[in-house]
Amino acid sequence: MTAAGAMEVNYDRVRKMTVSFFSHCFLAIVSVTCLFPLWWAFASSLKTQQTVFKDLSLFPKEPHWENYYFAWAKADFSLYFLNSLFYTVTVVVGVLLVASMAAYAFSRLEFPGKNVIFILLISTMMIPIPGSFIALYVLLNKLHLVDTRLGYILPQINGGLALGIFLLKTFFDDLPKELEDSARIDGCGRFRVYWHIALPLARPALAVLAIFNILAVWNEYLLAMLVLSKKSLMPLQRGLMVFQGAHITQYPLLMAGIVITILPVLAVYLMLQKHIIKGITAGAVKG
Amino acid sequence: MNFQKIRNFLGNYLFVAPAAALFFIFSLYPFFKVFQLSITNWDGISQEMTYVGLANFKDLLTDNPVFWLSMRNAFFVTFLALTAQNLLALFLALLCDRDIRGGNVYRVIFYLPPVLSGIVVGLIWNWIYDGSYGLLNHFLTFIGLGDLSRAWLSDAKTALISVSVIHMWKGFGWGFVILLAGLQSIPRDLYEAARVDGANSWVVFKNITAPLMIPVFILVSILTILGTMQIFDIIIATTGGGPGYHTEVPITRIVSTMIGASKFGYACAMGVVFGLILLAISMIQIRVSKMMRQV
Numbered sequence: 001m002t003a004a005g006a007m008e009v010n011y012d013r014v015r016k017m018t019v020s021f022f023s024h025c026f027l028a029i030v031s032v033t034c035l036f037p038l039w040w041a042f043a044s045s046l047k048t049q050q051t052v053f054k055d056l057s058l059f060p061k062e063p064h065w066e067n068y069y070f071a072w073a074k075a076d077f078s079l080y081f082l083n084s085l086f087y088t089v090t091v092v093v094g095v096l097l098v099a100s101m102a103a104y105a106f107s108r109l110e111f112p113g114k115n116v117i118f119i120l121l122i123s124t125m126m127i128p129i130p131g132s133f134i135a136l137y138v139l140l141n142k143l144h145l146v147d148t149r150l151g152y153i154l155p156q157i158n159g160g161l162a163l164g165i166f167l168l169k170t171f172f173d174d175l176p177k178e179l180e181d182s183a184r185i186d187g188c189g190r191f192r193v194y195w196h197i198a199l200p201l202a203r204p205a206l207a208v209l210a211i212f213n214i215l216a217v218w219n220e221y222l223l224a225m226l227v228l229s230k231k232s233l234m235p236l237q238r239g240l241m242v243f244q245g246a247h248i249t250q251y252p253l254l255m256a257g258i259v260i261t262i263l264p265v266l267a268v269y270l271m272l273q274k275h276i277i278k279g280i281t282a283g284a285v286k287g
Numbered sequence: 288m289n290f291q292k293i294r295n296f297l298g299n300y301l302f303v304a305p306a307a308a309l310f311f312i313f314s315l316y317p318f319f320k321v322f323q324l325s326i327t328n329w330d331g332i333s334q335e336m337t338y339v340g341l342a343n344f345k346d347l348l349t350d351n352p353v354f355w356l357s358m359r360n361a362f363f364v365t366f367l368a369l370t371a372q373n374l375l376a377l378f379l380a381l382l383c384d385r386d387i388r389g390g391n392v393y394r395v396i397f398y399l400p401p402v403l404s405g406i407v408v409g410l411i412w413n414w415i416y417d418g419s420y421g422l423l424n425h426f427l428t429f430i431g432l433g434d435l436s437r438a439w440l441s442d443a444k445t446a447l448i449s450v451s452v453i454h455m456w457k458g459f460g461w462g463f464v465i466l467l468a469g470l471q472s473i474p475r476d477l478y479e480a481a482r483v484d485g486a487n488s489w490v491v492f493k494n495i496t497a498p499l500m501i502p503v504f505i506l507v508s509i510l511t512i513l514g515t516m517q518i519f520d521i522i523i524a525t526t527g528g529g530p531g532y533h534t535e536v537p538i539t540r541i542v543s544t545m546i547g548a549s550k551f552g553y554a555c556a557m558g559v560v561f562g563l564i565l566l567a568i569s570m571i572q573i574r575v576s577k578m579m580r581q582v
Binding site for chain 1: 294298299300303305306307309310312313314315316317318320321324331375379382385387389394395396397398399400402403404405406407411412414417419420422425447456460461464467468471486517519520523524536537541542545546551555556558559561562563565566582
């Protein structure tokens with residue numbers, strides 16, 4: 001057996017190693033393709049207006065960090081950044097509160113018309129209605145909410161509800177009821193049971209929901225374009241477009257603005273990537 | 288007793304009230320309003336609007352070649368996303384499914400573009416494609432293909448395909464993550480059994496992997512189509528629909544009909560037609576998937 005057997009094992013190992021080698025090569029090339037444009041934007045943000053088109057280095061010898069100061073202080077990116085932060089926090093808190101209350105009711109409480117309301121609320125998840133943003137704009141106009149923070153926040157809270165209610169109801173349905181029952185026997189009202197017992201237990205699901213909404217709100221553009229025309233109200237995505245429209249050639253500052261926009265997303269993503277990926281795949285593979 | 292029951296229900300309704308209020312105001316009302324406005328000639332400002340019946344739809348169907356061109360452009364990008372982008376995603380997922388070392392690192396990197404905004408991605412790629420200073424032209428010159436260099440996004444011949452490449456760059460990581468999760472849910476012993484029987488990789492893929500993955504394939508396809516047909520941010524950050532109408536897509540048409548031309552009624556009609564087309568596509572896909580599952 002010996003010689004032939006050994007040869008065969010070797011052949012198999014060599015084959016495996018070759019496949020693995022080429023796999024890694026290909027995966028590495030694709031990885032570089034993903035990362036290169038981002039690094040390029042970062043490197044360019046450290047060059048000057050004079051050097052940026054000639055100096056193609058990926059590690060500028062004299063990094064001009066002051067570009068970030070200019071973008072932040074002089075080109076309004078601090079304003080846009082704080083606006084984005086404000087919108088993200090308010091929308092996410094809004095979605096978590098409103099969706100968890102509704103989801104709790106759908107999972108635990110009894111009232112007539114429960115199923116109809118539930119199906120209606122999550123139906124927006126299934127039906128794409130492009131163009132309803134026109135009517136939304138008309139409505140905001142009527143309510144005098146165009147060019148107000150509220151007009152940008154409320155539709156986005158609504159936008160997060162369908163997924164939120166669906167996700168949280170599924171989560172509440174799987175939770176054991178005993179704790180809540182005993183609290184109610186002790187005389188806790190339903191709101192206190194929801195707030196003090198159910199909500200803390202739902203923390204993992206709330207976290208997943210928060211991540212998705214943070215990314216969605218931070219990256220939103222269409223509604224910001226329709227609703228907000230005052231500079232003082234604009235979030236980053238809108239601010240970037242305004243900046244590039246006004247100073248089309250100021251590449252280093254534009255790139256600095258882009259890096260300022262990306263950094264928080266990058267931080268959230270790298271810290272929470274396991275949850276993010278679990279979140280998308282859980283929904284997808286089950287559904 | 289009955290009184291108490293009603294009080295109890297009312298209290299329970301309070302939990303749903305905020306969600307229901309937001310939904311009725313910001314989802315349901317606009318949904319029906321679109322249909323109502325679509326049969327008017329409203330300009331978005333004046334107090335009055337005239338009902339014009341189906342005139343908007345008639346005009347849209349018979350006399351608006353730009354809208355249908357925008358639809359064709361969106362279909363073109365969608366076709367590329369469905370084939371090239373998803374095949375790449377599948378191939379990468381198959382590579383990473385072989386218990387490869389560093390698989391998670393690749394996954395983190397590939398899913399990076401999908402978490403960025405279309406605006407940011409578009410603005411970065413603008414520069415890669417730039418005619419005078421663009422990286423792509425530098426690279427082509429460097430490898431001796433300088434003749435091919437051009438202003439990729441403002442050349443009528445290359446604008447649409449260039450935009451498609453950006454879209455696919457941003458999107459493939461998303462398909463990859465879902466397909467990989469699908470692959471990993473296939474029980475390993477099925478593969479081992481096939482190997483013992485002497486099946487090669489292709490046979491294993493064709494007879495085990497692919498059939499089990501059909502539901503995931505369908506999900507990814509539907510979401511790819513719905514997502515790509517409604518492409519907007521990348522277009523607005525790069526070409527704005529130009530040159531000419533070469534990269535116009537339905538959403539850019541709807542927005543410029545609404546804001547640019549102040550034809551709110553007409554824009555709503557466009558929204559309705561586009562919505563119906565998307566709905567039809569999803570229905571066909573679901574129908575096909577049911578048939579395939581029966582086979």
